[in-house]
Amino acid sequence: MPHASLVLRNARIYTQVRTDPWAEALAIVGDRIAWVGPDMGAADWVGPNTQVIDAGRRLVLPGLIDSHFHLLMGARALRDLQLDDARTVDEVQARLRAFADAHPEREWLTGRGWQHSLFARDGRPHRAVLDAVVADRPVCLVASDGHSAWVNTAALERAGILNGPAHQPSFGAVMMGEDGLATGELREAGMDFVRRLIPPLTRAEEDELLRRALRACAEYGITSVHNMDGDAQSLAIYRDFAARGELTLRIYVPLTIEPGTPEAAIESWVDETKDIHRAALDARAEPGEIPFIRTGCVKLFADGVIESKTAWMLEPYDDGSGERGRPNFDPDEFKRLITKADALKLQIFVHAIGDAAVRAALDAFELARKLNQPRDSRHRLEHIEVLDPVDLTRMKRKRVLASVQPLHAAFGSDPDNPWRRLVGPKRWAWGFPWRAILNAGVPMAFGSDWPVVTMNPFEGMRAALTRPKLDFSDARSHFPDHRLTLEELIAGYTFDGAFFEFQERDKGRIKPGMLADLVVLDTDLFNLPRADLEASIANTRSALTIVGGRIVHRALA
Structure with missing residues (x-):
């Protein structure tokens, strides 16, 4: 011994x-x-x-x-300026003023973490609010979810989009005001006009x-x-x-795959990472040291987020706008890239928040499985904030994994956050449907999505242990209760997490x-x-x- x-x-x-x-x-x-x-x-x-x-x-x-x-x-x-716990617009302004005073040397002032609930009762982010604090330097504050930015006039002028871009991005937008000028709210790819100018x-x-x-x-x-x-x-x-x-x-x-990514780029990623590729390591005749870095996976965004109405929904948002969001990818390109990645034996992560995005990802996985033959692929859906019950059965049948983030449900449960209002009561029962997913036998693992929320896993456990029903009814009501147990949470943060990356052995x-x-x-x-x-x-x-x-x-x- x-x-x-x-x-x-x-x-x-x-x-x-x-x-x-x-x-x-x-x-x-x-x-x-x-x-x-x-x-x-x-x-x-x-x-x-x-x-x-x-x-x-x-x-x-x-x-x-x-x-x-x-x-x-x-x-x-x-x-960056940290705004995760800023509860009012006045508090954002005060923190920005102090941050600007503390960093006179910075050409750009950047921050992240502001909550959509700041504007629950009073409009949307506007450049004038930031201009009142800092007008002489560009300011870019990214939302907590990472899918929107709030910028001042100086940033819009630097980017040449104060009067609007020559062409709006296919996914996202530079939001425009009634005065014909950009408001200072940038959604999804609209953020790129400004972010590309920030010094690395x-x-x-x-x-x-x-x-x-x-x-x-x-x-x-x-x-x-x-x-x-x-x-x-x-x-x-x-x-x-x-x-x-x-x-x-x-x-x-993973390799991040964006719209326009050529298939050759996926092939190159596989060729250039052979020494840390999951499948190659698993196929070794003798077990050896496990490297601290592994790959063998890709990540795609099927949609955006509910709070800015960029998540892709089967039915319109519940605000009377008729909007349903839209896909990040052209549907044919999305299926083609997923089929290619699957053919290369890569595991696929798909960001899918809206129920339409979930369905599109499942359709693409199903097509890839048909064309490339079934295997132990363990493809994953990330987030699943709204799910049509029909697709839960498909997840189980096709062995698709559910990767969820407990603290995201705190947004959905916040009455000041637009999530509940935009999703609407008819869909609340299938919002963040963790208990239904587990009871259906679909494997589930947990994460934080840091820096969207704190990396503290015990905060995530607290959220999953205590989350209220989305209709705020009591425990005796028939509304679904999606809380989880301590044992389920520890499994999801340990063994199930290992299974999700083929490392359960x-x-x-x-x-x-x-x-x-x-x-x-x-x-x-x-x-x-x-x-x-x-x-x-x-x-x-x-x-x-x-x-x-x-x-x-x-x-x-």
Whole structure:
């Protein structure tokens, strides 16, 4: 028996193994778990160089997996003005004024996180509101969902669109006022007119921000993320971090496919990433070290978001406008690109918020399956904020996975947010329909969508444990209750997250042979009464985070 490099003892280990769900100690050899069992057996693994850690009867879980994340995008946003918790337009103005005073050296003032609920009772974002605070420098504030921007007159003038663009984008818009001038609200691709002008960060700045983001992940016990955007540039940055030993979590990186992407670009991505391609790693005759960066997947946006009416709906929004949103892709191009990616044995993530977008993605998956022959593809729908029940049956039949973000339902449950009003009562029962999805037997994993919301996975768990019914009726009503249990949530942030990236044989459970990706929590969630759990789970933090046998965060004495 080899001596362990690390032994964790005196713990309450929730293994996620159905036949043996609890243990007291474990031993790690290299980057793998070698033994799990009772505390009295731990001494057998201790040698002269073994690090022994007493967990103090704390709860130990498999490392948390965030299945919908934007690592580099979120890192870059850390230098921006943060508006996530700004509750009034006056507060946005005050923060912008202070931010401008604190950064006289910045040519552009950028921020993110403003909520659509700011304008629930008083119009839409307008440049004049920002001009009243900063008129001499361009300002660009991105909404919390990342699908709209609020800019001032200086930014519109720099972009040459104050009088409107020569051509509106096919997806999104530069919103125009009755005076014939742009209002300062940019939706979807309309944001590109301004964003392309913002000076990029230096590589040194980018690296430091990424280090901050990685430290934050480790403090929450996040050991893996499924990134939701990717290209050669971001992949090179991640590779550099991994080569220097600075990458402290595992990252699954897709190629972002946009309208106009040639099929050859998808082929090139496969050729250039063979060393970290999921299928190639899984096909090895002998198991080897699992790289911290993996790919073998692509990401497409089928639609936008409900709050700005860019999500694609089967029936019109409930505001009397007759609008249903529209698809991001030409339907034929969408099917062609998905069929090509599937033919290359790639896993496909599709952002689909509206029920029409969900249906279009399922249609495309079905066509690809027919043309390329069935396989274990594990294609995924991301978000699924509104679902037609007919399509739930199709998801189950076609083995399509559901990747959802619990904190997004907080937007839908906010009476000041336009989500409920635009979706309308007839569709509320199938809004964020997590319980229906799970009960249908469709696999579900959870993520944050950081930086859209906090990366804190325990905030996500709180939202899923406590979410109200969308009609605000009580527990006795017949309206669907889509709350989830603690056990379901832990599974969705661990084993199910691993399954969603074809890694269920390597992580997501605590048992011999699995990767030593673990988190020791400062709170035993299973020992809290229900009321205390709901009230305090969001305050949970990692006392110890281990990735591949290496301690990446320690607050444990």
